[in-house]
Amino acid sequence: MESELKDLNSKPAKIQQPDPTHDDTSSKDDRPLLKPDSSSTAAANIHELEKKFAAYVRNDVYGTMGRGELPLKEKIMLGISLVTLLPLRIVFGMSLVVVYYMICRICTMFSAPNQEEEEEGYAHLGGWRRAVIVRSGRFLSRSLLFVVGFYWITETHKDSANTKENSKTEGTHQLEEQEKPGAIVSNHVSYLDILYHMSSSFPSFVAKRSVAKIPLVGLISKCLGCVYVQRESKSSDFKGVAGVVTDRVREAHRNGSAPMMLLFPEGTTTNGDYLLSFKTGAFLAGAPVVPVILRYPYQRFSPAWDSITGVRHVVFLLCQFVNHMEVMHLPTYYPSQQEKDDPKLYANNVRRLMATEGNLIMSDIGLAEKRIYHAALNGNNRLPSVLHQKDD
16 A cells, blocks of 8 residues: 555645644543533534534535425425335335344344453354355345435445555565455445445444344344444443454454454544544554445435434435445555554554545544534534633
8 A cells, every 4th residue: 555655645635624723622522412502602603613614514405404494396305205205115124124133033043142341242153144144134235225215336446456566576465465354444424334334245343332222223233243332431441342343353354254343433424525533443453454435425415414313314315216325445455564553654544545535525623523513503502611621
């Protein structure tokens, strides 16, 4: 990848400069979302915040929170979809989930889950059980995307010739080709990202601990081999989770039968036009990674899940007659020794490559800024004090 990084100097990624009055707020990312409260002050700040936090701003017909005034034509199309398309898609979609749940239930019958550290899943299963879970999971995930309106998905696989040209010897070529990637790193736009990656490579991923208790979905997530985290927890278990993720990445790198980890290093979703700063969790193991870039072209409703409630987003998404997805698979990124020794450098280099190849704007804002923006949209009168805390 060194030659690719040299190309970046002549083709720099677009960068959105952070506001100079804002310091790093990673230590405050675990604050719960502020509860809505009417305030004219918050409303007055929205326009300014949209410029600062452009990565979270929706620009579709339905407006910032999905509550914009729709044109008459859009209202008619939405009304027709609500009574025809929406019920059918809900029925077919739930049927696919139930079918896959039953497959997972049968395959895990009489089998004990792996309960080491933060894990509690069935990714360790082998033989016909694992084969059925993976193959049916990939097929049904793609089927579910079809039901939602993604009738075709445009996939592009970038040639890895540049990576190989940079190798000094033929032996290096063969060594890199034999090394299996330990993780897939992807930009994060929507919950639909998970479905695509399930249909493409069926990896394990990090999820909230509460997901394991959701009916139907809980067992499916365990079959994926999810690593569960408690986001609201302030205890030291985050260090344990990082260790588990690193171990899983190393295992996938060394063991050809172990599932790769899917990681969204941005830590939250954007509107799809930006790429936020990367956390280093995916890069601590020093194993090769596969960068994947997802885009959701749209004309009416954006599939990006940023400043809109979950239920409203699902309803509007299911009411779209056609949805579009574009996927770019970059060649496996093999880190240099310097990158292995410095995970932050490794993460920054992969991020810059993805931003350049995907024509994404790099932004250094994060989850804390997203919460401030959401608080402003909800008219929270505590917004000024939150802004003051960030300036401190």
